[in-house]
Amino acid sequence: xxxxxxxxxxxxxxxxxxxxxxxxxxxxxxxxxxxxxxxxxxxxxxxxxxxxxxxxxxxxxxxxxxxxxxxxxxxxxxxxxxxxxxxxxxxxxxxxxxxxxxxxxxxxxxxxxxxxxxxxxxxxxxxxxxxxxxxxxxxxxxxxxxxxxxxxxxxxxxxxxxxxxxxxxxxxxxxxxxxxxx
Amino acid sequence: xxxxxxxxxxxxxxxxxxxxxxxxxxxxxxxxxxxxxxxxxxxxxxxxxxxxxxxxxxxxxxxxxxxxxxxxxxxxxxxxxxxxxxxxxxxxxxxxxxxxxxxxxxxxxxxx
Numbered sequence: 408x409x410x411x412x413x414x415x416x417x418x419x420x421x422x423x424x425x426x427x428x429x430x431x432x433x434x435x436x437x438x439x440x441x442x443x444x445x446x447x448x449x450x451x452x453x454x455x456x457x458x459x460x461x462x463x464x465x466x467x468x469x470x471x472x473x474x475x476x477x478x479x480x481x482x483x484x485x486x487x488x489x490x491x492x493x494x495x496x497x498x499x500x501x502x503x504x505x506x507x508x509x510x511x512x513x514x515x516x517x518x519x520x521x522x523x524x525x526x527x528x529x530x531x532x533x534x535x536x537x538x539x540x541x542x543x544x545x546x547x548x549x550x551x552x553x554x555x556x557x558x559x560x561x562x563x564x565x566x567x568x569x570x571x572x573x574x575x576x577x578x579x580x581x582x583x584x585x586x587x588x589x
Numbered sequence: 590x591x592x593x594x595x596x597x598x599x600x601x602x603x604x605x606x607x608x609x610x611x612x613x614x615x616x617x618x619x620x621x622x623x624x625x626x627x628x629x630x631x632x633x634x635x636x637x638x639x640x641x642x643x644x645x646x647x648x649x650x651x652x653x654x655x656x657x658x659x660x661x662x663x664x665x666x667x668x669x670x671x672x673x674x675x676x677x678x679x680x681x682x683x684x685x686x687x688x689x690x691x692x693x694x695x696x697x698x699x700x701x
Contacts, residue, residue: 408592415595422602422622431614438618445625452632453642453655460664464671468621475678475685476614496608500601511593518638525635525656532657533645541643541654545661557665564672571679 410451418444431476439469456542592633600626613681613691617674624670628663635659 418441425437442465449458515521522529528541528549538544546554603626606619635656641649643657681691688696 411592412595415592415599418625419595419599419602422599425618425622426602426606426610426615431612434615434618438621441622441625445629448629449632452636453640454632454660454663455642455644457632457660457664457667460667464667467671468674471675471678472614472617475682492609496605499608500605503604504597504601507597508594511590511597514593514634517590517592517633518636520635520637520656522635522637522656525658528657529643529654539645541645541657542661542664545657546664550661553662553665557669560669561672564669564676567676568679571676571683 411448414444414448414451418448432473435469435472435476438472439465442468454542456540593630596626596630596633599629611693613684613693616693617677617681620677621670621674624666624673628666628670631659631663631666 421437421440421444425434425441428434428437442461446458446461446465449455449461528545532541532544533539536544536548538548600623603619603621603623606622607616608619610616610619635658637653637655639651640653640655641651643654643660684696685691688698690696
């Protein structure tokens with residue numbers, strides 16, 4: 408339990424630094440700290456598959472964000488109504504925390520989940536699917552359609568990114584290709 | 590209970606960043622932080638005291654396994670989060686090329 412509290416404090420500190428610092432590149436690096444903290448927390452919570460995936464995703468995310476922030480300006484916007492905007496935002500967040508505290512009272516205590524569905528998976532997963540790793544048994548056998556949907560979303564997002572960041576439109580027939588953009 | 594509250598505090602930091610900041614990159618960073626917090630919360634709900642990872646192995650002393658279902662679904666969610674981040678950053682880069690700034694108050698030519 409102690410290491411969970413320590414890691415959470417670490418992540419919250421990283422997130423606050425990422426939010427408050429003015430330099431965009433430092434902010435992106437601080438988000439990387441938070442992501443690696445998430446990766447370690449997954450390891451502590453006995454989820455090694457998630458930790459590996461989170462590490463890969465974190466590195467890719469950092470590369471994408473650095474590509475976006477490098478060679479750009481640092482806008483420093485100070486407008487009027489600073490106090491008003493901050494007050495509204497903080498009031499909304501406090502309201503959110505209060506409502507979620509009431510909702511958390513119904514959640515089972517930490518460390519003692521209900522596991523109504525998962526009990527069947529744990530008892531019969533190896534016999535039915537033959538996979539020693541139950542997480543891969545769930546994503547590739549019991550809920551394979553979810554994985555298919557995930558692949559569809561991933562494909563759509565890649566198509567979207569390619570369509571958005573392409574610099575030139577489609578060439579006409581007979582025109583010479585001038586080299587790739589980016 | 591205390592761990593859940595800390596997770597919600599992490600989510601609130603991301604929410605504050607999304608609602609309050611004017612830089613598009615800062616808004617994206619808030620989105621990423623909130624997404625991490627939600628993923629962590631779902632995995633925390635499936636943790637079992639003194640459990641071990643849901644992988645079968647011979648001659649184990651601990652018999653309790655943690656819940657594999659939240660882990661499998663969060664695995665999907667993490668990858669989708671990366672795709673969403675890439676798409677949003679692509680749009681932000683296009684906005685920077687068009688307007689020369691990341692400040693959302695100066696992006697005001699959207700009509701027509």
